[in-house]
Amino acid sequence: MSAEVSTPYSVAEVSAMLGLSARTVTKLFERERGVIVYEFPNPWRKRKSYRTVRIPRHVYERVMRRLSVQ
Numbered sequence: 001m002s003a004e005v006s007t008p009y010s011v012a013e014v015s016a017m018l019g020l021s022a023r024t025v026t027k028l029f030e031r032e033r034g035v036i037v038y039e040f041p042n043p044w045r046k047r048k049s050y051r052t053v054r055i056p057r058h059v060y061e062r063v064m065r066r067l068s069v070q
Contacts, residue, residue, distance in 0.1 A: 008036060028063065035055055038052040
């Protein structure tokens with residue numbers, strides 16, 4: 001049994017595919033089950049922490065099915 005592994009989409013890629021802003025895409029996907037969120041806190045707290053969101057293809061497809069009008 002072999003499972004196909006695909007590279008998760010970045011917020012910029014999904015933003016370009018949907019024609020939405022990166023902020024909207026982040027809000028839409030950040031709490032979805034299966035989304036990968038890397039957070040790098042700033043230990044000195046003078047600046048914001050860095051956060052990277054990656055959206056696996058199956059999560060993207062699930063959300064698009066849920067949001068589509070049928």
